[in-house]
Amino acid sequence: MKSGIMKFTLNNKTAPQIDTECLVIGIFEDSPLQGSAAAVDRASDGALQKLVESGDIDTNWKHTTLLHGLAGVAAKRILVMGCGEPEKFGPVRFDTVCAKAGALLRDHAASEAHSCLHEMETGTRDADWRLRQSAVALDRANYKYTATKAPKAHDHDPLASLSFSAGDDMQAALVEAKGIAKGYICSRELGNLPPNICTPAYLANKAREIETAYENVSVEILKRKDMAKLKMSALLAVGQGSANGPRLIILTYKGTDDDSRPIVLVGKGITFDTGGISLKPGLHMEQMKFDMGGAASVIGAFEACADMQLPINLVTIVAAAENMPDGKAYRPGDVLTSMSGQTIEVLNTDAEGRLVLCDAMTYSQRFNPAALIDVATLTGACVITLGHHASAVMSKHDDLAEELLESGQEAVDRGWRLPLWEDYQSQLKSTFADMKNVGGMPAGSITAGCFLSRYAKDQRWAHIDCAGSTWKWGGDEGSTGRPVGLLTHYLINQAR
Ligand code: BES
Ligand code: MN
Numbered sequence: 001m002k003s004g005i006m007k008f009t010l011n012n013k014t015a016p017q018i019d020t021e022c023l024v025i026g027i028f029e030d031s032p033l034q035g036s037a038a039a040v041d042r043a044s045d046g047a048l049q050k051l052v053e054s055g056d057i058d059t060n061w062k063h064t065t066l067l068h069g070l071a072g073v074a075a076k077r078i079l080v081m082g083c084g085e086p087e088k089f090g091p092v093r094f095d096t097v098c099a100k101a102g103a104l105l106r107d108h109a110a111s112e113a114h115s116c117l118h119e120m121e122t123g124t125r126d127a128d129w130r131l132r133q134s135a136v137a138l139d140r141a142n143y144k145y146t147a148t149k150a151p152k153a154h155d156h157d158p159l160a161s162l163s164f165s166a167g168d169d170m171q172a173a174l175v176e177a178k179g180i181a182k183g184y185i186c187s188r189e190l191g192n193l194p195p196n197i198c199t200p201a202y203l204a205n206k207a208r209e210i211e212t213a214y215e216n217v218s219v220e221i222l223k224r225k226d227m228a229k230l231k232m233s234a235l236l237a238v239g240q241g242s243a244n245g246p247r248l249i250i251l252t253y254k255g256t257d258d259d260s261r262p263i264v265l266v267g268k269g270i271t272f273d274t275g276g277i278s279l280k281p282g283l284h285m286e287q288m289k290f291d292m293g294g295a296a297s298v299i300g301a302f303e304a305c306a307d308m309q310l311p312i313n314l315v316t317i318v319a320a321a322e323n324m325p326d327g328k329a330y331r332p333g334d335v336l337t338s339m340s341g342q343t344i345e346v347l348n349t350d351a352e353g354r355l356v357l358c359d360a361m362t363y364s365q366r367f368n369p370a371a372l373i374d375v376a377t378l379t380g381a382c383v384i385t386l387g388h389h390a391s392a393v394m395s396k397h398d399d400l401a402e403e404l405l406e407s408g409q410e411a412v413d414r415g416w417r418l419p420l421w422e423d424y425q426s427q428l429k430s431t432f433a434d435m436k437n438v439g440g441m442p443a444g445s446i447t448a449g450c451f452l453s454r455y456a457k458d459q460r461w462a463h464i465d466c467a468g469s470t471w472k473w474g475g476d477e478g479s480t481g482r483p484v485g486l487l488t489h490y491l492i493n494q495a496r
């Protein structure tokens, strides 16, 4: 069973004519049938409307009905998605309905389907947006983790292809959808892989695979020796307690003929975070395999960019290491001299993310970034603040913060801004070094951002804390791949 990477196609036949295993349509509550739903109703001699009136079709938001063998309609089945009140049907509800449809298709016998969901008006977004978003949401819901768990005999295969009712003029939206979907899958799969497989070296190999797949991509991998030459003592310290040595992974994508300044994405790639000598409690420690979620998302966004062949230059840097307690591990009290020359007193070895990032950020300066964006599962405080619904966005550059927040809205992969005021900086004061690596209990996500700001002094820089957004716990536990959506939309917007 191969998950994800569905084939997307366009089909401009009318809905009742489409010969598919499952036709997906949406219906608003207490509203006349529109578009494909109206066409299906006409072709079936009013059967659809009757089912709505009898209550057999539930038009409440997120409620669903599966119809079989409707006379006059070529499709074997029709999946009717309730869309609720049209006034409340914004982009977020739209995305939820598409994801729900995808989940149902995923667990159903159908091997292909046809979606008309992009016909459902959302008030603020146009048809191209709706087509792209529906394709990405349906594809994301089609994903199932199988790398280390074989599917059961009764499990259905995921959808192999999905078609949409639209003309060729919407092809571009579908090409973007394919790139974004690919990025999400890449990120999710990396996030879900166990830490004994997904090591720093594994991430480096993934980058090499991407290099092989695209002509205008090149990769460079730095190991301990190379890092020592560059004086990356902070990154080295975090990795020094592990047998799985650290890697600095640099992926370069050239999408323009000129040497225009690249966008640089930096990802935190802690493939497992035990906390080090400041050991974490045992309960839920296994979740710290997601501590490379930032790295996964910047690699995913990079792959999406290469897949779409966006006309921009992009560099993705991953600071990959494993944070382990060991006889060689770094310890509280250590003072590290970062690549920038600034010294750091380690008060807690569990605040390791900022240590690997600071050296990667200093390294990034050689690329003269047009914008530098780091993405990291940096703080538990971020999960407390925003839960699993939003990434925290921090920047002293209002325009950059706005661009990222807008991209998050477009992707329905939202961010929310936190301040980086000077006032918080004093929490990082140290008697023995230029700064401490922790800022105490108050505003933990912000003081982590403040720490990083000291390594991006003259840069147009933003920090995204994806600690809550990149993974979900509970029933459908696992990686979400986020914030690939936010990042890819940002890149697409830069290319326009
Ligand atoms: N990777 C964690 C942050 C994290 C915790 C992400 C829980 C998702 C869920 C990070 O390395 C960490 O341990 N941060 C510490 C910082 C503290 C020691 C200042 C934290 O948040 O407790
Ligand atoms: Mn930690």
Ligand code: ZN
Pocket: 270, 273, 291, 350, 352, 353, 377, 378
């Ligand atoms: Zn961590």
